[in-house]
Amino acid sequence: MRQNKLDVHVRWRPLNESEAAGGQIEQQRGAGTTSSLSSLSVDCPSTGNCRAWMSPPAFQSVLGPHDDNAYVYESIASPAITDILRGGSCNFFAYGHSGSGKTHTIIGYDYEEDSKLGLCLAASKKLFEALDSLQARGIETDDDECRLGIGFSLFELRRNTAFDLLNERKGCHIREGADGKTHIRGQTEMMDGGRVRVQPLTQRACWTFDSLREELKQSFGRRATGSSTVHDQSSRTHAVLKLEIVNRRLMEARAAVVERESELVPVGKRATDIAIEEQTKGVMKNAEGAWVVNPDYQVNQTRIDEADAEKSIYEARVAAAKEHVDTLLSSDETGCLGGKMVFVDLAGSEYQTEKGAQGVKQTSQERQEGRQINTDLLALKEVIRAWSADEVRIPFRLSPLTMVLREHFVGAAGGTSAMIVTVSPAKSQYAATLNSLKYGSLVGMASS
Incomplete structure (x- = not known):
């Protein structure tokens, strides 16, 4: 059995026009002497007592500002496609401070050009191509009930509530059931005969890449934003997107x-x-x-x-x-039914509580949300450490984020998973960048 492992990568985004005048952080990549992992050093931009910082060998790769989304996909996510087509699971996290490029990496802002597709869309396109190839080779039956497609669910987590972005952002409860699993439950519907239907988190089946792309574009536009310590349109929620290989028979069985x-x-x-x-x-x-x-x-x-x-x-x-x-999952002749890819666009990490470097003022509620975000991110680090060490007790209950990710960590045992630490090269963002790199190095060391 393969050891649980989560690779950590660093992605430097390009400077934008407003940052160019302030200068760029000097950074250098180094190789570990006893490891294939890379270390990373950054120079302090101030002339005071600040000293350069160097990480231990913790990073699988360091991607530069000229590496586009297509390169990121091929380097990090593409190797997982084979596992998914065998019914496996994997997780991909984007971690970093607000404005560092997390959403651009996971989702992308251009839904048409291949080189700009985020990891989730690039992966879904490759999966559809693979499923079409299976059908062309006759591996998949012509029965419409068994036609393979991709089911996806998308929700955001804000404090202790999940919001279903495929169902008009309706709030959902996070509960631990008698089976020990965490369940995300939506609205309760009263029906005839005293029946009570508790709606599960919406999963929508798509049979073409174009339909999935359009559904994702519309649903992701419902994500909440707010003021962070960096800018006033920051994603203040963790977005969790799950892609799963499904067919109509499986969807009908779950509805039953x-x-x-x-x-x-x-x-x-x-x-x-x-x-x-x-x-x-x-x-x-x-x-x-x-x-x-x-x-x-x-x-x-x-x-x-x-x-x-x-x-x-x-x-x-x-x-x-x-x-x-x-039975449907275990008897699938293709072997890929139920294969999952989970993409998590984490909320921007916070390192200040009053006023950010760009002069963005936060409300008391936004500062409280910032503290909850930091709590979630620290809990995630502890879960990754325990999961990578294959410990008997993994502290999933530390936060709502780790509770809802429990199923995905358990399902991804021995598979391909990765965290991408997105950072800004701007000197004005040095403190936030250093904070992100330190977090990434701790996760990388814990899972190496």
Whole structure:
């Protein structure tokens, strides 16, 4: 079994026009003496007591300002495609301060030109090409129910709430279930016959790259922005995008699970109500105020047992529906059904709390959000450290971010995963850049 590993890369973005006059940070890449990893040193731009900083050998690669998105994809994400087509999973994170190029790297701002596509769109295009090739070679059946496509979900995490960007940004609850897994649940819908349907996070199936690109473009435009310590249009949320190889049969089977669960709700509630009613009638208070057996009432155990038996039938239906999903995934002839790529555009890391280097004033709520973001990012570092070391206990409960990523870390065991630390070369952003590099080096050392 391969060890869990997360490669860390650094990507320097180009200077923009407003930063050119202020000068550029001097940086130099070095190779470790006992490792294939690279170190990175940056010179302090001030003339005070500030000293140059050098990282330990922690970075898999260092990408320069002239390396476009296509090069980043080929260098970092492309090797994972083979694993995904075998049903595997992988995670890609973009970490950095506000304005350093995280969203440009993960999503991209030009949805048409191949060299400017973000990692998620470049990967989905390659996956569609591979799926089309499978169909052309006859590996995939002509049955429309088994036609392979890509299902994607997209949500943003702001403080303790997830917002479904494929469902008009509706809020979702983050809950840990009895199965030990973290579930993201949407709106509760009351239906006929007392049924209650709890909508799962939206997953939309796309059968062509063009349709996925258009859906992603529209949904990502709903992401919230706010003021950071750097600028006033910073992404103040963590965006999590999941691509999964699906077919219509799998999507229908998952919808059936939700339907069976909705049917179980009124039956389960009735069984609970009957048990409580019978047990309540079976006790009474005595003269001293203590609860004792009620001699005038005999608990109707038959009624309780009948309600429990009906509940068991519906529970079995839920279990059968879930088992059918598992069977579809395990019996897939192509071997790629259920393969996942998860892309996380982390909120901009904060290193100040009052006023940023560019003079952007934050509200108290935005400063509070900044503290929560930092808490999430520190928790992520601890999870990566424990996951890479294959520890028995991985602290997923440290923050909402690590809770919702639990499934993806567990599923990516032994696969290809990476973090891209995006940094600005502007001298005015030296403190933020240094903070990002230090975080990246700690993650790189922990997972090396």
